[in-house]
Amino acid sequence: MTSLYEEVSVTPVDVPVRRVTITVNGERRAADVEPRLLLAHLLRQGFGLTGTHTGCDTTNCGACTVLFDGRPVKSCTMLAVQADGHDVQTVEGLASASELHPIQEGFKEEHGLQCGYCTPGMMMAAKALLEENPDPSEDEIRWALSGNLCRCTGYQNIVKAVLWAADKLRASAG
C-alpha cells in the first residue's frame, strides 16, 4: 500500500482479517482480507481488475474464470485466502503492452463475442486448453469450454475463434 493514509471506521468493527500475497498477472500484490472474501471480489473490488465478471454465483457460468497456477478456476467459488502465495492470471494479463494475445485476436476476428460478459472467462478457459492441447478438434474445444456459458453467440463462432488462435499460436511456435 502506498497511500499516505486510509480512512478507518469510527465504530471499530472487530472483523478478523488475514494478509494475503498473490502474484496477479506477474505482479506481487498484497491485501488484508476477511477470510470469507471471494477471490473474484478481491480481484474486482480490491485490485480493480473488473475484467473478471461474476455471472451466476454458483460455479456454473464461468464468467469469473481465471488461471490459478495455470489451471482454469472459477474465482467466484474460491476464497481469496486460498490464493495466498499462488499465481493468478486474469484477462487483463492476456495482452502485452504492444500486442493482443492470439486468443483475443481470434475472438475479434471470428465474431466470438457479442455482449462481452462471458468473454474474459471464455478466453481464459481457452488459454488453458491451448496450453495443454495446441491442436484441438472442434469437439475438444466444445468440451473444454463446456464450463462456460454464453447467452449471445451460440458458441459456433467461439469455437472458430479458438481454432483461429490455435492456428496462429502453432504458426508462431514454428
Place this chain on the structure above:
Amino acid sequence: MTIDEIKIGGMGASRRRVEDNRFIRGRGNYVDDVVLPGMLHMEILRSPLAHARIRSIDVSKAWEIPGVRLVLTGDMMATRNLAWMPTLSYDTQAVLATDKVRFQGQEVAAVIADDPYIAKDACEAIVVDYEPLPVIVNPMQAMADGAPLIRDDKENQPDNKVFDWEVGDRAATDQAFAEADVVSKLELHYPRSHPSPLEPCGSIADFDRSTGKLTVYMTTQAPHIIRAAVALVAELPEHMIRIISPDLGGGFGNKVPVYPGYVISILASILTERPVKWIEDKTGNLISTGFGRDVYLQGEMALRKDGRILGVRMHTISDHGAFFSDAQPSKFKIGLMHSAFACYDIPSAHLTATGMYTNKAPGGVAYRCSFRVTEAMFFQERMVQAAADDLGMDQAEFRRMNFVRDDDFPHRTAFGFLTDSGQYGKCLDVGLEAIGYEQFLKDQEEARKKGRLLGIGISTMTEPLGAGNSREYDILGIKMFDSAELRVHMTGKAILRTGAKTQGQGHETTWAQIVAHELGIPADDIVVEEGDTDTAPFGMGTYASRSTPVAGAAVAMVARKIRAKARKIAAHLLEVSEEDVEWELGRFYVRSQPDRGVSIQDCSMAAYSNVPDGMEPGLENTAYYDPPNLTWPFACYIATVEVDPETGVWDVLRMVAVDDCGVRINPMIVEGQIMGGLTEAYAMASMQFITFDADGNCVGSNYMDYLLPTAWETPGFELHEVVTPCPHHPIGAKGIGECATVGGPAAFVNAVMDAVKHLGVRNIDMPLLPDRVHQAANTGNDVSGMPPVRTDAP
C-alpha cells in the same frame, strides 16, 4: 477515384466490431464495474413464500450490525408514496411488500451498508412473521370457483382475471369451420422461461443534494423510458434525472422493465446522500425479474380436403404472475399474438385471450422477441404440422400451398396486419435443398425399419419486427419512434448518438456503417455513443428487434440531412448552382465536369470555415424516425433429429436456417444474431424452463436447476440467406435479432414429433426433456407440461 464502400466499412462489409477492442481486454464498463466515491451497497431481502400475509417485520437486529446505514421496509417506502409503482401495462406492482407477499422472491426489505457482505448479513438478521395463504401456480387454478384472491390490494378486482380480449372476425371464422372438410386441433403449453442474460440487473443511484441532480447507472435496454418513468414515479423533474446505461451483459428483454431494486436504490441515495449500488445475484434475477412466455394455447384449423386452410381459431390463457407488468408496447392485451399465421393466405381467423394472476413472479417480457410473437409462431408451426399430418399431406407442400405468394404483397392478414414483402417459397426451396429433404425422407423410412427414430421438422414464418409505427405502438403513451443525432466535425470525423441501446448487437459498429454508406465517411472515422440520457436524443431503446428497423432508419435519415446541407456547401465551394451538383459516395462533383469535385471532408471543413452567406455554420443534425409499418422478415428453419427410444434423448443431426431479413448491414453480425437466436430456440425446445412446485417454490432459481445449453450440447448451424429488401425502410433492412428464437423452437419440436408420430404421439410440451420424450415414445401418449397442483389445500 470512386470509393470502395466495403473498404471504408460501409453497408455489406463484415466489419470487425469496434466494441470488441475493450471487451477482449477486459475493459468493458458494466454497471458493477462502476465505482463512485463514498458508494454504499444495497441488498434486498426476498420472500421465501409465494403467498402470505405479513404480520410483522422486525429490523432491529439488522440496525445493530456495524456498517449498516439504512434499512428500508414497505412502510417506510409508503411514507414517500413509493411502496407501489405503476407497471408498463397499467397495473401496479409492490416495490417493497406492505400487506402481503404474492410470489416467492418478492422484495420485502432492503439494507444499505458499507459493503455488500455486511448488507447480506443484515438482511439475514431481519425477522419477518408470515401467515401463509393458499397458493395458485397456474391460471386454470386461478380461474376456479373459490380461488383465493391474489390482488386484494386492488379495487374492482373481484377475481384473479387480468383481462379478456379478442381480435379477428368471429362470424367469418365460424362460417369457415362450418364449411370445412377437416378440422385439425391442437393444445399446448409454451412454458415459462427466463431470458437470463449472464449479467444480472443492477443500478447505482447517485443523488446530489447540492445540484438536485439524480444520476443512475442502470442495466436498462431503454434508458429514456426509465427517465420518464422515474420522473413520473419519484416526482423528480425530468431534466434533473440522468440515466446512464453503460455496457450491458446481455438483455434479451429482461432489462426493459422498471424493477423494485432500481426504485429502492434511488430512494436510498436520496436518504443517505451517498451513491448506492445494488447488484442482484443470479437467484434474485431468476426468481423476481421479467420472465417470458407461460401461455396455454388451444386452437383449431378449418381445412379443405385439397389442403387449403380456410380459417383458424385460437384461444390463449396466459399466466402473468402476481402483477401485470408485461413490458409490451402495443394496445393489444396479448401483444402481437395475432401475428400468427401471417405468412399464410388464410381467409378468416379469430383469437380470444384470457390473462390471469398467479402467485408467480411478474414481469412478462418479450424474451428475444416482439411481444408474444414467439408463442404465436410456435403455435402456428405446430398447428401447421398437425394439420398436414391430419390431411396426410407432405409438410413442406402443405406450407407451400398456403403461403402468401410473392406477387400478393402488400397482403392484409386475416388478423389485420399488413405484410409487405417476401419470397416465402424461395426460402423454403433453399432450405429443403440444403437439408436434402427427399433423401432424408428415404433415410427416415429405412431407419424406421431398423427401429431407429429419425425426424425432420420445418418451421416457416414471417413476424412483425420493429415497433412502431407510433399510431399503434406506445409505452405509457410515449410513441414508438426512434432517433439519431450526427455531428460531423471540421476534419470529417463524426460522432453519432442514437436513442437505442446496444446489449451485444454491435451498434457501435453497424451504425457507423450506415453513415459510411450514406456519406462516404470511413466507418472508422465515426464514433457511436448510446445509453446516456443527458447526451443521446430521446429514443425508445432496444428490444423486439427494433434497433435496425427504427433507430437504424433514423441513422440513415440524419445522414441524408447532413448530405443535403453538404450539397449546398459543395455548390458554394464549386461555384455552381446546387442543381448542377451530383453525388457519388463520399464526393460531390459538377455534373458537366465529373473531375471537378469536393469530398464530404472538404464540405465539413467549409461548414466551420467557409459557409456561404446566409447559411448557419456547422454540420450537425438530428432525425426522429416514425416507421410507416413494422418490418416483416421471413425465415425457414429445418432441423433433423434422431430420438433414442430407450433413453428419450434426442440429438440434432443438422440445423439449416434460411433467413430473409432484407438488406444486411454487416453480414457477420447478422449471422451472429441468427446463431445466438437458434441457440435460445434449441434451449427452449430441449431444456430451458422455469417451473414451480405446488407451493409456488421456483424450481429453476439458479443455473444448477435452470438449464442453459453449453458449447457441448449446442448443435452446429448451417446458415443461408435470401434477400427481399424492406420496401419502406430507408436502407431496405428488416429486423433479425429475434427471428431464430421465434421460429426455431417449432423446427426442433416438429422434428422430434415427426420421429415419434407413427407411435401415436401428437404433442409433447416443451422442453422436450428425455423423460418426457421417453414416456411419449414408449406409451404413444402425449405429454403435458402442466405444473403440479396441490390437492390437499393447506
